[in-house]
Amino acid sequence: MTEVVVHELAKSFRVRDAGGRSAVAQLVRPRYAVKEAVRGVSFTIGRGEMVAYLGPNGAGKSTTIKCLAGILAPTSGTVRVGGLTPVRQRKELARRVGVVFGHKTSLWWDVPVLDTYQLLRRVYDLPRARFEARLELLRDTLGLAEFERTPARQLSLGQRMRADLGAALLHGPSVLFLDEPTVGLDVLAKESLRTFIRRTNETEGLTVLLTTHDMRDVEELCQRILVIDHGRLVFDGTPAEITRRWVPWTEITLEVARPVPPMAGDGIEEVAREPGRCTVRFTRSRYSLPEVMAVLANHYPVLDCRVNEPTIEAVVRRMYESSATLPASRRPQP
Amino acid sequence: MTSAVGHGGRVLLAFAWQGARTSTAYTTAYWMELLNAAVRVFAVVTVWAVLYRSYPQQFPVTGGQTKTYAAVTQLTAVMLTWWSGAHHRIARQVRDGTLYVDLLRPVSYPFQLLCWELGESAARLGLVVLPAGIPLFVLLGLGPPGSAAGGLLSAASTVLSFVLLYECNFLVGLVVFRTLSLKGVQHAYHALITLLSGLWIPLWLYPGPLAAISQVLPFRSIFYTPAAVYVGYLDGPAAVRACAVQLGWAVVLWLGLEAGWAGTRRALSAQGG
Numbered sequence A: 001m002t003e004v005v006v007h008e009l010a011k012s013f014r015v016r017d018a019g020g021r022s023a024v025a026q027l028v029r030p031r032y033a034v035k036e037a038v039r040g041v042s043f044t045i046g047r048g049e050m051v052a053y054l055g056p057n058g059a060g061k062s063t064t065i066k067c068l069a070g071i072l073a074p075t076s077g078t079v080r081v082g083g084l085t086p087v088r089q090r091k092e093l094a095r096r097v098g099v100v101f102g103h104k105t106s107l108w109w110d111v112p113v114l115d116t117y118q119l120l121r122r123v124y125d126l127p128r129a130r131f132e133a134r135l136e137l138l139r140d141t142l143g144l145a146e147f148e149r150t151p152a153r154q155l156s157l158g159q160r161m162r163a164d165l166g167a168a169l170l171h172g173p174s175v176l177f178l179d180e181p182t183v184g185l186d187v188l189a190k191e192s193l194r195t196f197i198r199r200t201n202e203t204e205g206l207t208v209l210l211t212t213h214d215m216r217d218v219e220e221l222c223q224r225i226l227v228i229d230h231g232r233l234v235f236d237g238t239p240a241e242i243t244r245r246w247v248p249w250t251e252i253t254l255e256v257a258r259p260v261p262p263m264a265g266d267g268i269e270e271v272a273r274e275p276g277r278c279t280v281r282f283t284r285s286r287y288s289l290p291e292v293m294a295v296l297a298n299h300y301p302v303l304d305c306r307v308n309e310p311t312i313e314a315v316v317r318r319m320y321e322s323s324a325t326l327p328a329s330r331r332p333q334p
Numbered sequence B: 001m002t003s004a005v006g007h008g009g010r011v012l013l014a015f016a017w018q019g020a021r022t023s024t025a026y027t028t029a030y031w032m033e034l035l036n037a038a039v040r041v042f043a044v045v046t047v048w049a050v051l052y053r054s055y056p057q058q059f060p061v062t063g064g065q066t067k068t069y070a071a072v073t074q075l076t077a078v079m080l081t082w083w084s085g086a087h088h089r090i091a092r093q094v095r096d097g098t099l100y101v102d103l104l105r106p107v108s109y110p111f112q113l114l115c116w117e118l119g120e121s122a123a124r125l126g127l128v129v130l131p132a133g134i135p136l137f138v139l140l141g142l143g144p145p146g147s148a149a150g151g152l153l154s155a156a157s158t159v160l161s162f163v164l165l166y167e168c169n170f171l172v173g174l175v176v177f178r179t180l181s182l183k184g185v186q187h188a189y190h191a192l193i194t195l196l197s198g199l200w201i202p203l204w205l206y207p208g209p210l211a212a213i214s215q216v217l218p219f220r221s222i223f224y225t226p227a228a229v230y231v232g233y234l235d236g237p238a239a240v241r242a243c244a245v246q247l248g249w250a251v252v253l254w255l256g257l258e259a260g261w262a263g264t265r266r267a268l269s270a271q272g273g
Helices: A023-028 A061-068 A090-096 A113-123 A128-142 A157-169 A187-204 A215-221 A239-246 A289-299 A312-325 B002-023 B027-054 B063-080 B086-096 B099-103 B109-139 B148-179 B185-196 B208-215 B220-231 B237-271
Strands: A002-016 A032-046 A050-054 A076-081 A097-101 A175-179 A207-211 A224-229 A232-237 A249-256 A268-274 A277-283 A302-308
Touching: A002 A061, A002 A207, A032 A061, A032 A076, A032 A207, A032 A224, A050 A061, A050 A187, A050 A215, A061 A076, A061 A097, A061 A175, A061 A207, A090 A097, A097 A157, A113 A128, A113 A157, A113 B002, A128 A157, A128 A187, A157 A187, A175 A187, A187 A207, A187 A215, A207 A215, A215 A312, A224 A239, A224 A312, A232 A239, A239 A312, A249 A289, A268 A289, A277 A289, A289 A302, B002 B109, B027 B063, B027 B109, B063 B109, B063 B148, B063 B220, B086 B099, B086 B109, B086 B148, B099 B109, B109 B148, B109 B237, B148 B185, B148 B220, B148 B237, B208 B220, B220 B237
Parallel strands: A032 A232, A050 A207, A050 A224, A097 A175, A175 A207
Antiparallel strands: A002 A032, A002 A076, A224 A232, A249 A277, A249 A302, A268 A277
16 A cells, blocks of 8 residues: 655745845845756655665755645646545545654753643643553563653663654554654664664554664665656665665775785776785676676685675765766766 | 533643642752742832832832832733743653653643643742732832722733733744744744833833834733733723734634644644754
8 A cells, every 4th residue: 555655846946146246136036946856756665664775965955845745736646545635635634644854853851751742642642541651662672661761852862862753653554754863863863763763664554754864774774766866756666776786896805915006807806905815896787696706716815704795875975976976967867 | 512622621720730839840940930020020010119209200009019010010021931932842842852742742732831821820820929019019118900800800811911922922933843942032932022022121211112012912911911900001992902803812822823733744744843
């Protein structure tokens, strides 16, 4: 069953364009330029899917999330979440989705977390028994008990994010939009957040759309990746597919007994060298690992070796780098 | 419909309660606010007492009424904190982007803000205005309401003052969506309130032209009406008429607020924040 439908979504903004003119000229006769934040993006997300929505800064990720959450109206195209049209049915939608913006808290700053939750109980009109049961569950899974009576302003970033996640899930939404939820967190806090999201997805069938710059989030949570760049969707597939497409090679680091001339064969080449060590790259579609090992053993006096499978982080870095250097006309199209 | 009204009432009470909690979140700030309120009322009452003694023939009311008017307006101002209301909250939320968070909730933004402000004002009434005001009334020999009916009408008028001030503040706050800053607008707005609301100078002292201007604007209904009703300068039909004018302004401004917010919401939804 499809939970999120995005069809040919486009969103443009009118922004001030000073264009080198004086401040007075801009005041008297302001000029504007149109910024196309999202351009013809289409995808669907099934119920219970966890999907990463990746892209460099300014690619259009947060704008898409805001369109999905009913905060922004699409300039053209259609968006439906849980069968609802977000902007037109914003209040109904608010009861069905949870949203966490990593950079902004939804907690009331000066009151204890529990008080915020009590207020949200009224806002979402939750029956007391349901609220208590939900709160108990969140206490267990997010470890809220240790700081639920502390005002939001006194929480650590990790605690604040846990409390924010609790606030977003208090009313039992079926869809969760996470906009950089692990930004600024330490390793343990990130791990605890990921565990919670994974568990909620498994137990409640929660649909999750996640934007992040931390590729561990993607590796540990998502079965599918969407990549947006300059407002266009440039990839929609599994982590294995994205790796195949953007980093079609594997690197092998060799410990060698003595220096030999670098190897530069067809589809196998040396890419880095340090004293006693060199790194060789081969194209996976042309060679299997045993074939490459045989070739390398022939050329290098190998003492030891390590195979470096490409991480999602490396794949995405490569993707962003090539996107930044390619002219718009040569960027990958959906 | 009944269920929606019930939900609205529960949300209002919950927000009001949290608004009250927020206003007592900082202990030092609370004690300083209490001290500030007491000093402020004492100072303003003293100034008006001196003025009355110097030029009694200029006043259409007694010295006691003059001092009480000064105390009531200042205590009402403390309760409503007109200088840092909804417009400041909107400006802050637009600046730091937290407005989006409020827009995600299944309750309208103006209603959320109204409830929050109500809670804070109610808290200041109980925790600052009464503890500072009652001893000062005794100490300075200030009077009770002109009559029991006047007292009740003045209380109702103060509730309308809260609504009116909230509406004015919210409408000023909407300007921030265009200018991204309260600067300038705020100074002009605060000047109007200072001059035309009766906060510092009772409007019965104004010369003809200025009094005429104040008659056609809503600001006099914010501080002048409840205080003038309290001291009995406005009583009987005049007091009821003044409160009816307040109510009329509250309705008109609410319609303006709804229309203004709907337009802003459309622009926000099309253009982003």
